[in-house]
Amino acid sequence: MCPDRELLSAYLDGEVPSPWKERIADELQNDAECAAVYAQLCEGRRMLHSDPEPDFAASKQAVWQRIADMPLVRRPVPLWRRRVALPVPVAAAAASLLMLLAGGLLWFTARATVGPNEIASSAGNELVVRIGEISIEELLRVINAGETVGELTVTLPDSATFGIFGEPQLVRAADYRRREPVIVPLENPTSTDDETHSGASAGRE
Amino acid sequence: MSWRDSHTRHFQHVYDEVFPIIVRIVYRITGDLDSAEEVCQDAFIRFYERMDTIPDSEQARYWLIRVAKNLALNLQKRRGRERRAYERVFREPAPREVSGETEVLKAESSKAVQHALNRLPEGLRTVLIMKEYGDLNYKEIATVLGITEGNVKVRVFRARERLAEVLKEGDVYVP
Numbered sequence: 001m002c003p004d005r006e007l008l009s010a011y012l013d014g015e016v017p018s019p020w021k022e023r024i025a026d027e028l029q030n031d032a033e034c035a036a037v038y039a040q041l042c043e044g045r046r047m048l049h050s051d052p053e054p055d056f057a058a059s060k061q062a063v064w065q066r067i068a069d070m071p072l073v074r075r076p077v078p079l080w081r082r083r084v085a086l087p088v089p090v091a092a093a094a095a096s097l098l099m100l101l102a103g104g105l106l107w108f109t110a111r112a113t114v115g116p117n118e119i120a121s122s123a124g125n126e127l128v129v130r131i132g133e134i135s136i137e138e139l140l141r142v143i144n145a146g147e148t149v150g151e152l153t154v155t156l157p158d159s160a161t162f163g164i165f166g167e168p169q170l171v172r173a174a175d176y177r178r179r180e181p182v183i184v185p186l187e188n189p190t191s192t193d194d195e196t197h198s199g200a201s202a203g204r205e
Numbered sequence: 206m207s208w209r210d211s212h213t214r215h216f217q218h219v220y221d222e223v224f225p226i227i228v229r230i231v232y233r234i235t236g237d238l239d240s241a242e243e244v245c246q247d248a249f250i251r252f253y254e255r256m257d258t259i260p261d262s263e264q265a266r267y268w269l270i271r272v273a274k275n276l277a278l279n280l281q282k283r284r285g286r287e288r289r290a291y292e293r294v295f296r297e298p299a300p301r302e303v304s305g306e307t308e309v310l311k312a313e314s315s316k317a318v319q320h321a322l323n324r325l326p327e328g329l330r331t332v333l334i335m336k337e338y339g340d341l342n343y344k345e346i347a348t349v350l351g352i353t354e355g356n357v358k359v360r361v362f363r364a365r366e367r368l369a370e371v372l373k374e375g376d377v378y379v380p
Contacts, residue, residue, distance in 0.1 A: 009362040013336060015343050044365050047372070048337050051318045053229070054238045060224050063246045070250070085260055 002027060002034030005041070012041050128153045216253060219265045224249075226266075227273040229338040234277040234331070236319050244280060248273040270339070270349045274331060321371045325364055332357055333364035 003011075003024055010016050011024050028035050086094075143152065224245060232241035248269055252259070259265045322330055335341045335349065336357075343357040350357070 005366070006359065006362040009365055010343075010358050013343070013361065015358065040369065041365060044369055044372075045337065048318060048322075048333075048368075054232070056225060056228050056232075059228055059238060059242050059245075063224070063228075063242050063249070064220065066246055067249055067253075 002031050002037065005037060008034075008038050009041055012038070012045065128155060130155045212256065215262075216256065219252070219262055219269070220249060222262070223266050223269045226339050226341070227270055229340075230270065230334055231273050231277040233319075233322060233334045233338050234274070235280055236323075240280060241277075244273055244276045247276055267345070267349050270335070270341075274335075274349070278327065278331070321368055324371050325367050329360050329364035329367060332360040333368070336361050 007016065007024070011021060016024060028038055139154070227248060228241055228245050231244045232238060235241055235244065251272060252265065252269055256265075259268050322334070325333065332346060332350070335346045336343075341349070343354045343361075346357045347354045
């Protein structure tokens with residue numbers, strides 16, 4: 001079957017890869033109709049090249065001479081706009097090295113801030129530590145040295161039992177009407193409760 | 206070897222390699238040798254001024270072909286505007302070609318080919334000229350024009366079909 005004219009046009013330009021070009025060549029030999037279509041394309045090309053070319057070698061010489069006679073000035077290119085030719089492997093190696101260095105620097109910074117045993121997980125300014133895996137002294141050291149940590153989460157062990165020792169200084173209370181927890185001092189709950197309720201009612205108004 | 210010497214050698218290397226390509230392309234767009242030389246000269250001067258930003262010979266080749274093609278098309282459009290203005294003022298058709306034409310365009314066969322090409326739309330004509338006279342492959346044409354190879358293939362084919370139609374109309378003499 002004869003290929004379409006577009007494919008024959010590409011074949012004429014030598015732009016059809018193997019094995020298709022061999023198949024087209026076979027088709028042109030065996031199919032007279034197909035060969036006639038191809039001959040039309042060849043005729044078009046012959047027509048385009050039937051026009052004799054002027055002497056371009058003389059033109060090349062003449063234009064070169066004219067350019068050489070001109071006082072040409074190169075435009076200064078700012079340093080930041082200059083292009084640097086860099087082979088792709090070198091560029092890739094440089095990029096990899098840069099990423100490796102950046103990763104190493106980040107890791108080293110994180111290690112320098114908090115010890116490896118104290119970190120359970122860390123993302124950005126958030127730090128999570130687990131009680132039981134580290135001692136209380138180490139936890140206090142993390143808290144004291146935690147300038148770069150914005151948020152600290154302390155996870156208590158699931159199996160541990162807790163009791164109240166001594167006199168608690170703070171109790172946690174909740175204002176269920178506002179659904180917001182409020183921390184009030186235990187020693188003078190009445191006055192604070194009044195202030196809280198008055199503030200809440202003012203807010204509602 | 207000084208920096209200036211290496212710069213000049215690079216320029217000459219690019220000139221030797223690219224001039225034969227662009228002069229053929231530009232000649233077929235403008236239709237006369239004087240204009241083609243003028244456009245080529247302009248393109249290479251522009252290249253010389255910007256050599257620091259185009260250090261690679263391959264990129265320089267594509268850049269020069271693109272610039273020369275655009276300069277040639279602009280020149281041709283300007284000539285068209287001038288011709289129309291001339292016709293309006295003097296109320297008579299002006300000669301289609303400006304003075305200083307080469308002997309090539311005076312020949313009938315040359316005119317026939319040139320007129321047939323001029324009747325093609327710019328997008329088809331440029332691609333066909335680059336293929337037939339610049340001897341560029343589809344990939345190179347695609348790089349110069351910033352289009353896909355598939356698009357080049359389609360444009361070359363359509364240009365050939367349109368050219369065949371123009372010839373069939375019978376007003377073009379084919380030697």
